[in-house]
Amino acid sequence: MKKILIVDDEPNIVMSLEYIFKKENFEVFIARDGAEAIEIAENNIPDIILLDIMMPKVDGYQVLNYLKSSEELSDIRVIILSAKNKISDVEIGMQLGANKYISKPFSTKKLVKEVKELLKK
Amino acid sequence: MSSFLVIFIIIAYLALIFYVAYWAEKNSKSKWVNNPYVYTLSLAVYCTAWTYYGSVGLAATSGLQFLTIYIGPIIIIPSWIILMKKIIRISKGNKISSLADFISLRYGNDRFLGALVTVVCILAIVPYISLQLKAISETFNVITNHNIATDYIINDTTFYIAILLAIFAAFFGTQHTDASERHKGIITAVALESIIKLVFFLVIGVYVTFYLFNGPADVYDKASGLPNFKIQQSIDGLEGGFNWFLLSFVSMIAIMLLPRQFQVTVVENDREKYLKKVIWLFPLYLLLFNIFVIFIAWGGNIIFENQEVDADLFTLMLPLNNNHEFLALLVFLGGFSAAISMVVISTLALSTMLSNNLIIPYGFLRKFSEGESEENTGSIKKIRRIAIFSLIIIAYFFYKSFTLDHSLVSIGLVSFVIIAQLAPSFFGGLFWRRGSSLGAKLGIIIGFIITFYILVVPFTIDSQSISTSFVEEGLFGLSFLKPNELFGLQIFEPVPSAVFWSLFFNTIVYVLVSVGIVSSYRERNFAEMFVDSSKYASLHEDAYVWKGEAYVSDIRKVLTRFLGEERTERALNLFFMKYGVDKKNKLADARLVNFSEKLLTGSIGSASARILISSVAKEEEISLTEVLSILDETRKTKESNKELKERDKQKDEFLDTVSHELKTPITSIRALSEILLDNDDIEKATKKQFLKSILSESKRISRLINNILDLEKLATGKEKLELNQNSIKNTIQKSIDAVSQLSLTNGIKINKEGVKDIELIYDEDRIQQVIINLLSNAIKFSNKENGSVSVFTYINQNKIEISVEDNGKGIEVDDLVSIFDKFYQSKNQTIVKPEGSGLGLAISKQIIESHNGKIWAENIKPQGARLTFTLPLNTD
Numbered sequence: 001m002k003k004i005l006i007v008d009d010e011p012n013i014v015m016s017l018e019y020i021f022k023k024e025n026f027e028v029f030i031a032r033d034g035a036e037a038i039e040i041a042e043n044n045i046p047d048i049i050l051l052d053i054m055m056p057k058v059d060g061y062q063v064l065n066y067l068k069s070s071e072e073l074s075d076i077r078v079i080i081l082s083a084k085n086k087i088s089d090v091e092i093g094m095q096l097g098a099n100k101y102i103s104k105p106f107s108t109k110k111l112v113k114e115v116k117e118l119l120k121k
Numbered sequence: 122m123s124s125f126l127v128i129f130i131i132i133a134y135l136a137l138i139f140y141v142a143y144w145a146e147k148n149s150k151s152k153w154v155n156n157p158y159v160y161t162l163s164l165a166v167y168c169t170a171w172t173y174y175g176s177v178g179l180a181a182t183s184g185l186q187f188l189t190i191y192i193g194p195i196i197i198i199p200s201w202i203i204l205m206k207k208i209i210r211i212s213k214g215n216k217i218s219s220l221a222d223f224i225s226l227r228y229g230n231d232r233f234l235g236a237l238v239t240v241v242c243i244l245a246i247v248p249y250i251s252l253q254l255k256a257i258s259e260t261f262n263v264i265t266n267h268n269i270a271t272d273y274i275i276n277d278t279t280f281y282i283a284i285l286l287a288i289f290a291a292f293f294g295t296q297h298t299d300a301s302e303r304h305k306g307i308i309t310a311v312a313l314e315s316i317i318k319l320v321f322f323l324v325i326g327v328y329v330t331f332y333l334f335n336g337p338a339d340v341y342d343k344a345s346g347l348p349n350f351k352i353q354q355s356i357d358g359l360e361g362g363f364n365w366f367l368l369s370f371v372s373m374i375a376i377m378l379l380p381r382q383f384q385v386t387v388v389e390n391d392r393e394k395y396l397k398k399v400i401w402l403f404p405l406y407l408l409l410f411n412i413f414v415i416f417i418a419w420g421g422n423i424i425f426e427n428q429e430v431d432a433d434l435f436t437l438m439l440p441l442n443n444n445h446e447f448l449a450l451l452v453f454l455g456g457f458s459a460a461i462s463m464v465v466i467s468t469l470a471l472s473t474m475l476s477n478n479l480i481i482p483y484g485f486l487r488k489f490s491e492g493e494s495e496e497n498t499g500s501i502k503k504i505r506r507i508a509i510f511s512l513i514i515i516a517y518f519f520y521k522s523f524t525l526d527h528s529l530v531s532i533g534l535v536s537f538v539i540i541a542q543l544a545p546s547f548f549g550g551l552f553w554r555r556g557s558s559l560g561a562k563l564g565i566i567i568g569f570i571i572t573f574y575i576l577v578v579p580f581t582i583d584s585q586s587i588s589t590s591f592v593e594e595g596l597f598g599l600s601f602l603k604p605n606e607l608f609g610l611q612i613f614e615p616v617p618s619a620v621f622w623s624l625f626f627n628t629i630v631y632v633l634v635s636v637g638i639v640s641s642y643r644e645r646n647f648a649e650m651f652v653d654s655s656k657y658a659s660l661h662e663d664a665y666v667w668k669g670e671a672y673v674s675d676i677r678k679v680l681t682r683f684l685g686e687e688r689t690e691r692a693l694n695l696f697f698m699k700y701g702v703d704k705k706n707k708l709a710d711a712r713l714v715n716f717s718e719k720l721l722t723g724s725i726g727s728a729s730a731r732i733l734i735s736s737v738a739k740e741e742e743i744s745l746t747e748v749l750s751i752l753d754e755t756r757k758t759k760e761s762n763k764e765l766k767e768r769d770k771q772k773d774e775f776l777d778t779v780s781h782e783l784k785t786p787i788t789s790i791r792a793l794s795e796i797l798l799d800n801d802d803i804e805k806a807t808k809k810q811f812l813k814s815i816l817s818e819s820k821r822i823s824r825l826i827n828n829i830l831d832l833e834k835l836a837t838g839k840e841k842l843e844l845n846q847n848s849i850k851n852t853i854q855k856s857i858d859a860v861s862q863l864s865l866t867n868g869i870k871i872n873k874e875g876v877k878d879i880e881l882i883y884d885e886d887r888i889q890q891v892i893i894n895l896l897s898n899a900i901k902f903s904n905k906e907n908g909s910v911s912v913f914t915y916i917n918q919n920k921i922e923i924s925v926e927d928n929g930k931g932i933e934v935d936d937l938v939s940i941f942d943k944f945y946q947s948k949n950q951t952i953v954k955p956e957g958s959g960l961g962l963a964i965s966k967q968i969i970e971s972h973n974g975k976i977w978a979e980n981i982k983p984q985g986a987r988l989t990f991t992l993p994l995n996t997d
Binding site for chain 2: 013015086109
């Protein structure tokens with residue numbers, strides 16, 4: 001069973017993503033901000049992380065930075081899910097080492113497809 | 122001392138100066154060359170041989186009056202931080218290379234005016250240069266014990282020195298064709314000479330005061346025993362006061378308008394900020410230079426009492442008299458430095474004027490408009506070099522053929538007074554739009570004639586020992602025309618009298634003619650640019666009004682003749698880029714015409730540049746009012762463009778945040794709807810949960826949109842406030858009622874005992890909106906266990922303060938101000954996002970401000986936050 005970590009501060013978005021990936025037989029972890037995300041990632045080493053950018057305290061970029069600089073966590077695949085979609089935002093995310101940048105609002109089917117494809121590689 | 126030794130030392134010294142100039146030219150980027158100290162020291166070219174010898178001479182014969190020459194500058198220099206900055210800015214912006222260019226450009230690029238200023242400057246300065254040569258020659262004779270000046274030029278050391286100085290000025294002064302470029306070699310050499318002359322003068326001052334005498338008190342004691350001492354050392358009542366004032370006044374003008382001062386202060390200025398050093402360092406330099414003058418003068422008077430020693434030579438004679446030849450040599454070298462700095466800078470400045478404002482515009486334009494670029498730049502340099510040699514040689518012969526018996530000071534002062542004739546048109550042009558070129562020309566001519574009549578004529582007659590009755594009896598025997606007592610006024614000495622009358626008539630003519638005769642539109646255009654320099658500075662070429670037809674290719678041809686292919690191409694590319702003009706445009710616009718004129722100004726002067734450019738650009742006449750309205754419009758568009766850009770940026774940021782805030786709920790709605798659509802087997806409870814969420818997210822969107830619209834309405838003032846007399850107690854009660862459900866679910870009691878009733882005028886709905894917003898924030902953030910919220914009112918002078926307090930954990934200090942920003946979300950927010958759009962406080966702030974009130978946040982003790990807003994009690 002693959003492990004997925006959902007990082008978002010919007011409860012309704014989290015709720016929908018949790019439902020979708022449970023149905024796809026993922027073990028789902030949830031974090032409401034960056035700090036929590038890092039803690040859960042370290043304890044559970046998920047296979048993939050869905051990461052929001054605009055969050056209180058520690059934002060998504062900082063989380064990504066932390067993941068990529070850590071030996072154990074740097075292999076985790078990361079998809080950024082963000083409502084920020086200026087070219088500069090996408091560029092920062094990709095430069096920091098995200099595998100994919102999907103802008104909100106997204107199609108749930110497409111998201112599931114992207115996640116599965118990424119996990120095959 | 123043997124003449125050969127002295128000549129050898131002079132040559133060695135000149136070699137050093139040449140070397141320093143050469144080094145500075147080669148290392149023009151070095152910080153030894155580019156710094157405020159070199160700049161400040163170069164300004165000390167003001168202190169010439171006059172200061173070295175003449176001040177002492179004047180102090181010995183007329184007491185403290187010598188100080189006026191330095192008091193004027195010391196008073197005016199601090200104002201440079203504004204005044205000189207303005208002059209420098211205008212000059213740099215228009216590539217102005219001389220005083221003549223400055224004045225002629227200000228009055229609409231007037232060729233005749235530029236030439237007139239040049240002639241006035243040459244008439245004023247050439248005798249002054251002669252004087253420096255005379256000082257060199259005389260002191261040379263004194264130190265080498267020659268008693269008479271040789272009659273044959275071939276034997277005269279001064280002649281060779283003059284030629285060497287001309288070579289120096291010609292070599293380092295014409296490195297660039299563009300005269301508005303800086304001459305770093307010369308300036309660095311002059312700065313070095315300024316140190317040398319000051320140090321050596323201080324050495325001789327200390328020597329006289331402390332070696333020959335026992336300190337200042339001793340000199341004073343002994344000097345006070347001399348006859349005439351009392352009279353000399355006082356200002357001498359009202360008349361003397363006037364004389365003092367007028368001499369200081371004319372020096373004030375001289376420190377800015379002497380061609381050499383304009384050259385070092387304006388043309389050679391590298392950075393505006395150097396002025397910050399200048400305003401204290403330069404006065405300090407002048408003060409230092411003058412500390413010992415009076416002691417040397419008194420010392421000379423005491424030691425040479427009843428001897429026939431020229432007071433002008435005290436500085437040199439004192440050490441010689443005591444057989445201190447080495448000290449005398451230092452004095453000689455100091456005076457020599459002072460003299461040659463002045464000669465070099467003055468001829469440099471005059472040669473630029475002579476070539477750019479007299480010779481080229483009147484004689485060489487046709488030739489230039491046909492020549493090739495190399496040929497032309499060669500000719501320009503040649504003209505300047507010939508000008509430099511001619512000026513120095515004329516000065517030399519002037520000194521040779523006129524026995525300049527008058528002391529150094531008086532010739533210097535005559536030249537100050539002549540230069541002062543440029544002051545009304547210069548300063549008038551800087552601050553008064555109406556000042557016209559005709560007024561300037563007539564003013565300068567009248568002022569010059571008067572000066573000539575009062576000072577130069579009697580002086581020349583005197584020096585040539587021609588006996589005439591007119592000085593004693595007045596022109597045509599009319600006694601009120603006696604040069605020394607014009608209009609019967611007897612209180613002035615000749616120089617102050619000349620200052621007074623010449624400037625009086627000069628200014629009156631300038632003002633009356635300017636007011637009486639309307640100037641041309643071109644003049645007015647430049648007048649606006651000069652007077653309002655700060656306003657137009659950012660407009661650059663846009664400030665130039667021009668209408669007509671001109672082809673880029675024609676203008677390019679003219680430019681190429683002076684700048685060469687490469688520089689022309691580079692300059693034009695820069696221009697096209699700066700204004701975003703299409704290179705393929707065939708027709709030139711006003712900006713290109715002005716830009717090209719400026720490009721040429723440095724090389725051939727503004728008047729010639731204008732004539733050359735207008736020979737290929739057909740200009741249409743425009744009326745004065747049209748010029749003014751176009752200028753005004755350009756300025757306004759530019760200003761509003763800047764504002765627009767700023768507003769655009771803010772709008773971009775705002776839109777960015779709004780779109781983010783809108784996309785977030787839409788994301789939830791879309792994801793949840795897709796799940797509901799794709800999964801028929803979904804549990805009933807989950808389905809209900811999802812639908813509820815969709816509903817609340819939809820509400821969130823509409824709330825956000827309403828808030829944005831609300832804010833927009835308030836910010837743009839589209840919505841008028843409904844101002845009525847209301848009771849604040851009632852409004853607060855209504856607001857509390859509105860949040861009763863929220864407070865109930867959070868278990869919080871709202872305390873309103875601090876509310877007093879008072880009636881005042883406000884929009885009740887809007888104020889209620891603010892109070893509800895503050896209350897719901899307070900409820901959300903108050904203590905979870907035993908939360909409490911209180912409302913207070915407080916009357917403070919002519920306003921009422923309404924505060925809402927909670928007992929939560931307060932607001933981070935960093936956030937106290939920014940919580941009122943749109944969409945501001947604290948970094949330290951709790952994990953659960955609070956309800957709301959992030960616009961509530963921004964809207965509240967807008968509402969309060971449109972009521973002319975204020976709103977702010979603060980933390981209270983022991984814990985909690987207080988948000989307060991004020992409303993004025995009498996809103997009329």
